[in-house]
Amino acid sequence: MGINSQQIINCLENAISNLYTIKQTLNDINVFPVPDGDTGNNMYLTFENALPQEGFSDVSDTVSYINGQLLLHSKGNSGVILSSFLSKCLTELAISSLENPQTWIAAFSAGYTSALNSIATPKYGTMLSVMQEISNISLYSDESMSKLDDFFQKVVNIAWNETQNSSQKLPELKAANVIDSGSAGLTAILFGMASSFSPRIAAMYEETYIPWVNSYLSKIDKPSLMRYLASRDSEEEWGYCTQFIVAKDCGVTKTKIEDMFEQFPTTQSLVILESNSFLKIHVHSDDPKPLLEHFSNSFQINNISCDNMSDQSHSYIGNGIVVVLPSSDFIELFQSLGIYRVIIWDHLLEPPEEVFRSISNIKDLSEVFIITCSELSLDIISMSVNKMSNKMRPSLCSAVTIPEAVGAVLEYDQELTLSDNQEQIRQKINEITTTTLLLTSLHDVISHQLRDETVIRDSNWQNLMFQIITSELRADTSLITLYHGSNITKKELAQFTDRFIQSYGSMEMETYGTSNARDSIILSIE
Amino acid sequence: MTIILVTDSASDIPPELAKQHGIRVIPLNVMINDTTFKDGIDIQIDEFNKYMFEEDILPKTSQPSPTEFLNVYQEIINQGDSIISIHISSKVSGTLNSATQAKAMLGTLPENQFIEIIDTKLASIPVALIAIEVAQSLKTNPDWDFQAQVSVAETITSKTSVYLAIDTLEYLEKGGRIGKASALLGSLLRIKPILSMSDGEVVPISKSRSLSQSIQRLTHIAQSADQLHAVAIIYNTNDTLLDEIEHQIALQNPEITVIRSRFGPVVGTYVGPNAVGIAMITK
Numbered sequence: 037m038g039i040n041s042q043q044i045i046n047c048l049e050n051a052i053s054n055l056y057t058i059k060q061t062l063n064d065i066n067v068f069p070v071p072d073g074d075t076g077n078n079m080y081l082t083f084e085n086a087l088p089q090e091g092f093s094d095v096s097d098t099v100s101y102i103n104g105q106l107l108l109h110s111k112g113n114s115g116v117i118l119s120s121f122l123s124k125c126l127t128e129l130a131i132s133s134l135e136n137p138q139t140w141i142a143a144f145s146a147g148y149t150s151a152l153n154s155i156a157t158p159k160y161g162t163m164l165s166v167m168q169e170i171s172n173i174s175l176y177s178d179e180s181m182s183k184l185d186d187f188f189q190k191v192v193n194i195a196w197n198e199t200q201n202s203s204q205k206l207p208e209l210k211a212a213n214v215i216d217s218g219s220a221g222l223t224a225i226l227f228g229m230a231s232s233f234s235p236r237i238a239a240m241y242e243e244t245y246i247p248w249v250n251s252y253l254s255k256i257d258k259p260s261l262m263r264y265l266a267s268r269d270s271e272e273e274w275g276y277c278t279q280f281i282v283a284k285d286c287g288v289t290k291t292k293i294e295d296m297f298e299q300f301p302t303t304q305s306l307v308i309l310e311s312n313s314f315l316k317i318h319v320h321s322d323d324p325k326p327l328l329e330h331f332s333n334s335f336q337i338n339n340i341s342c343d344n345m346s347d348q349s350h351s352y353i354g355n356g357i358v359v360v361l362p363s364s365d366f367i368e369l370f371q372s373l374g375i376y377r378v379i380i381w382d383h384l385l386e387p388p389e390e391v392f393r394s395i396s397n398i399k400d401l402s403e404v405f406i407i408t409c410s411e412l413s414l415d416i417i418s419m420s421v422n423k424m425s426n427k428m429r430p431s432l433c434s435a436v437t438i439p440e441a442v443g444a445v446l447e448y449d450q451e452l453t454l455s456d457n458q459e460q461i462r463q464k465i466n467e468i469t470t471t472t473l474l475l476t477s478l479h480d481v482i483s484h485q486l487r488d489e490t491v492i493r494d495s496n497w498q499n500l501m502f503q504i505i506t507s508e509l510r511a512d513t514s515l516i517t518l519y520h521g522s523n524i525t526k527k528e529l530a531q532f533t534d535r536f537i538q539s540y541g542s543m544e545m546e547t548y549g550t551s552n553a554r555d556s557i558i559l560s561i562e
Numbered sequence: 563m564t565i566i567l568v569t570d571s572a573s574d575i576p577p578e579l580a581k582q583h584g585i586r587v588i589p590l591n592v593m594i595n596d597t598t599f600k601d602g603i604d605i606q607i608d609e610f611n612k613y614m615f616e617e618d619i620l621p622k623t624s625q626p627s628p629t630e631f632l633n634v635y636q637e638i639i640n641q642g643d644s645i646i647s648i649h650i651s652s653k654v655s656g657t658l659n660s661a662t663q664a665k666a667m668l669g670t671l672p673e674n675q676f677i678e679i680i681d682t683k684l685a686s687i688p689v690a691l692i693a694i695e696v697a698q699s700l701k702t703n704p705d706w707d708f709q710a711q712v713s714v715a716e717t718i719t720s721k722t723s724v725y726l727a728i729d730t731l732e733y734l735e736k737g738g739r740i741g742k743a744s745a746l747l748g749s750l751l752r753i754k755p756i757l758s759m760s761d762g763e764v765v766p767i768s769k770s771r772s773l774s775q776s777i778q779r780l781t782h783i784a785q786s787a788d789q790l791h792a793v794a795i796i797y798n799t800n801d802t803l804l805d806e807i808e809h810q811i812a813l814q815n816p817e818i819t820v821i822r823s824r825f826g827p828v829v830g831t832y833v834g835p836n837a838v839g840i841a842m843i844t845k
Contacts, residue, residue, distance in 0.1 A: 060653065060763070253735060254735050368750060369750045369751065372749045372750040372751075373749055373750075373751070373753075374749075442751065442771075443771070446753070446769045446770070446771065449768070514772040514773075514774035514775055515771050515772035515774075515775070517751075517771070544772045544773065544774075546751065546752055546771075548750060548751060562771060562772065562775070
């Protein structure tokens with residue numbers, strides 16, 4: 037094997053190894069274009085079997101083999117764009133000296149152009165931006181071009197910087213406070229390739245880059261992402277990630293394929309890759325059947341794959357629960373629990389049109405579990421849904437109070453049938469005792485009627501709350517939660533918590549405060 | 563030919579059981595500040611927990627080097643024996659990778675000597691339970707050939723599951739081992755999840771609001787499991803949390819001796835205080 041063949045294989049082996057180490061993180065922070073948690077897998081699978089088991093003596097044969105494998109095995113949006121970039125890069129590198137930084141920049145530039153041309157609607161703030169930046173010769177100083185070690189240090193710095201910038205470039209990433217996972221994956225690949233020429237870059241990857249990417253696991257703000265996605269017009273269904281291959285021997289060209297897609301205007305993320313012998317088409321479509329039928333009537337299409345991104349994104353978003361709340365006081369709490377959609381509606385008022393519109397916008401209500409905070413609102417929603425369409429059969433559940441709704445949400449199990457969920461949630465709700473202490477005072481005295489009809493009075497809400505807890509406590513109680521407004525001070529809460537620990541040390545207690553002032557404190561005993 | 567079992571310290575195998583069954587344990591590394599400790603050798607769990615929970619130092623863990631595996635493998639091969647090496651999931655640790663590299667470094671083995679490395683796709687006590695069950699099989703069926711014993715190990719592995727009730731996701735998150743349980747992060751309420759492992763990754767299977775609710779669920783999982791063959795339970799800082807689980811399992815399965823263990827520093831780094839777990843092998 038020629039020196040270049042071995043160098044190219046070494047580069048790619050390091051890149052594959054780097055991808056492997058962070059692929060799960062890339063999955064977990066995958067937000068764009070679809071939050072379906074597969075970017076790491078797709079990039080890794082694209083690469084996994086790309087290298088020849090036995091070397092070829094001619095470097096062009098090695099590159100040709102790798103390019104064929106990359107194109108054939110490329111998977112998902114990120115994998116397909118990556119393979120377009122890398123194939124062209126490798127083709128350029130195969131005819132030049134790998135020791136020359138100019139060669140690399142030319143290769144990056146050719147790879148970027150190839151990737152750009154393969155995408156129907158390019159989006160920046162993605163790996164495309166990383167490709168663009170590392171190809172930009174004006175970013176490299178003379179000093180960084182003098183030694184290969186310095187050059188690669190500059191390449192990874194540029195890629196890393198652009199990956200960091202990605203969090204501000206796309207609204208989805210901004211909402212989720214996360215970097216683009218495809219960009220992070222490409223940067224990991226560049227680190228791998230660069231580490232073949234610079235050992236210090238390998239150390240930098242391990243010690244600095246991996247922890248940095250991993251730090252986004254805790255920074256990612258999924259509730260905020262959900263709010264953003266819910267605010268978009270076509271947010272509910274992600275459709276299918278569809279891929280297929282057409283052999284070029286039937287005379288088909290890339291332009292012809294692009295023209296054919298004009299008949300399918302609702303498709304998204306179209307990427308077309310071209311090798312000497314075939315075209316690979318990747319597209320996101322709500323309904324791939326007519327699309328595939330149309331293409332198969334014109335050519336023989338092979339290697340068809342269809343992944344339901346809606347299923348994948350739903351599992352990421354949390355679950356198929358819709359919660360109807362009487363006020364916006366606790367909206368953030370439910371959003372933080374990963375709720376698919378929270379609708380605000382005070383059931384004592386006529387339901388506004390947007391409540392029904394919000395419900396009717398959910399395309400498949402048979403997949404949705406609706407939890408309301410009153411029997412009445414449940415009945416009205418149930419009737420409305422039936423009027424909207426008799427095909428829609430959402431599962432409905434009434435939790436009378438906020439703590440019950442929280443309990444219902446946590447009890448919901450995606451693995452169970454909707455009716456089993458209803459049964460399990462009913463049981464859970466029965467285990468929760470909720471008491472509301474009204475803070476309205478008469479002559480600075482608050483009063484509360486206990487379940488046994490005894491009326492208790494005190495000027496201090498904490499004293500009353502302790503009497504309520506003592507009265508309601510059961511042998512199997514393990515958790516007390518207070519839901520309060522902003523008018524309860526931190527000092528008061530700290531006093532209450534200390535007193536609680538002294539009195540009931542073996543039990544757990546938690547408080548949740550909303551940002552609005554409230555005239556009541558809700559106590560939940562579980 | 564004798565088959566020697568090898569596992570790693572992230573299996574949390576109780577030392578006396580490893581000794582009793584002749585299972586070799588390769589320690590992972592635990593790094594606290596700038597000092598590297600061999601898990602279970604240079605540092606024990608109580609000392610480790612002191613760093614972690616009292617001094618609020620988050621240790622790091624790393625896999626044994628291929629050379630550490632090589633030294634043990636070489637010694638066993640030189641004795642004329644074969645090896646079944648049973649390890650934690652390759653998706654949460656590079657330990658399996660080091661074992662595989664060590665095997666490759668050994669090159670061609672002498673005739674009729676073999677090394678099989680098993681990725682259990684699990685972590686902690688279920689890995690120990692598998693190793694102990696394979697050790698029992700080796701004793702019960704000494705005439706079976708190597709491949710038959712490997713098949714036994716693979717079958718046992720496929721029937722093994724693990725469930726963990728943890729008090730906080732904080733440590734899994736900090737350690738970057740949170741996997742699909744990351745969906746539970748960001749909640750404004752404290753959520754006490756029950757975690758399992760699926761295809762080598764940590765996955766949430768249930769959520770509760772209090773640790774005692776989680777432990778009740780753990781007990782329920784054990785009670786509803788069909789035809790238990792072997793069970794192990796494990797804790798981190800509070801062994802009384804295991805009492806009710808053990809009691810309920812014993813009531814329902816009086817023929818089973820429940821193995822009781824404690825998370826070592828490696829897994830302890832991720833599960834945090836008050837964590838308890840149960841590993842089960844079904845018939």
